[in-house]
Amino acid sequence: MLVNTQFGYTEQDFEAIASLIYSRVGIAFRKNKRNLVYNRLVGRLRAHRLVNFTQYLKLLDDQNHEEWEYFVNALTTNLTYFFREPYHFDFLKNYVQEHLEHLTTSEPLRIWCSACSTGEEAYSIAMTMVEAFGTNQPPVKILATDLNTHVLAVAREGNYTTDQLERVSEQQKLQHFIYHKYKNTYEIRPEIKSLIHFKCLNLMDTQWPMKKSFNMIFCRNVMIYFNRETQSRLLTKFAHYLPQGSLLFLGHSESFSEPQDKFKPLRQTMYTRV
C-alpha cells in the first residue's frame, strides 16, 4: 500500500526502515510515525538523486555504508534545553553541598550523561557543579555521549543562540558563557568545557568501552523511544556501572513501573542503586 505517492513510499518501506532502525539503535517507531519517517528521510533520497525508497534501502543493505550515519542522524529526535527538569539540578546542588567535605577529599565525581544531544544537559550539569563546589575546577569528570554525530559536533562547539539560553539566568550567562557580539551567540567558557568529554556511543552496543563505574548516570528523555524490553536491558546494563548508593536520573515520563531489584526510587525520576 502506498503511504505517500512521492518517491513511491509504501507500507513495506516503512516497515523495513522501522526494523532497521530498531535493530541498530533500539528506537521503536509505531505505525503512526510513518509520515514523520518519510519527512525525515526524503532529503536523503534527494541527496543521492534516488527515485524511490527501494533504492535507498538498498544502500543500507551494506551495514558499513556511510549512509548509515546520516540515516541514524535523521531518525533521532534531539530536543533538549538547558536546565530541563530543573528539580534534578536543584537536587545535584544540595547533594554536593551536603557531602562537600567528603567530595572534596575523595576521587573526582564521575558522571555519565548518556544521551546528551546538542550538549545543553551536560553543560547544565557542569555549571551546577561549578556553582555547588564554588570553584571553576570542581572535582568532577563528565562523560557525555550520544550516537548522533551531528548533535555531538554541535555539543563540542558549545555555542548557543539567545533563544536557546532562555532558562539560563543572567548571572549564569556572565559566569559561564562568552558573548560573541558579532554573531549574537553565547559560547560555553573553556573551564566548563574542560569538565566534559564528548564521545559517540550507541546505548544498544553489547559492550561499552568504559572501564570505570560512575557516581551518577543521566539517561533522560531517550528511553521513551525504546520498548519495554530494551528499557529493561538498558537499566540492567546501567546497574553494572553504578555501585551501591550511586544515582540514576531518568526523564520526566520515564519512571519504570515494573519492579526493579537494582534501583530504589529516591524522588521524582531519581533512583539510587541498592
Ligand SMILES: C[S@@+](CC[C@H](N)C(=O)[O-])C[C@H]1O[C@@H](n2cnc3c(N)ncnc32)[C@H](O)[C@@H]1O
Ligand atoms: C530527546 S533527546 C534527549 C536529550 C537530553 N538527554 C535531554 O533530556 O534533554 C534524545 C537523544 O537520545 C539520542 N539517542 C537515541 N537513541 C540512542 C542510542 N541508541 N544510543 C545513544 N543515544 C541515543 C538521540 O540522538 C538524542 O540526541
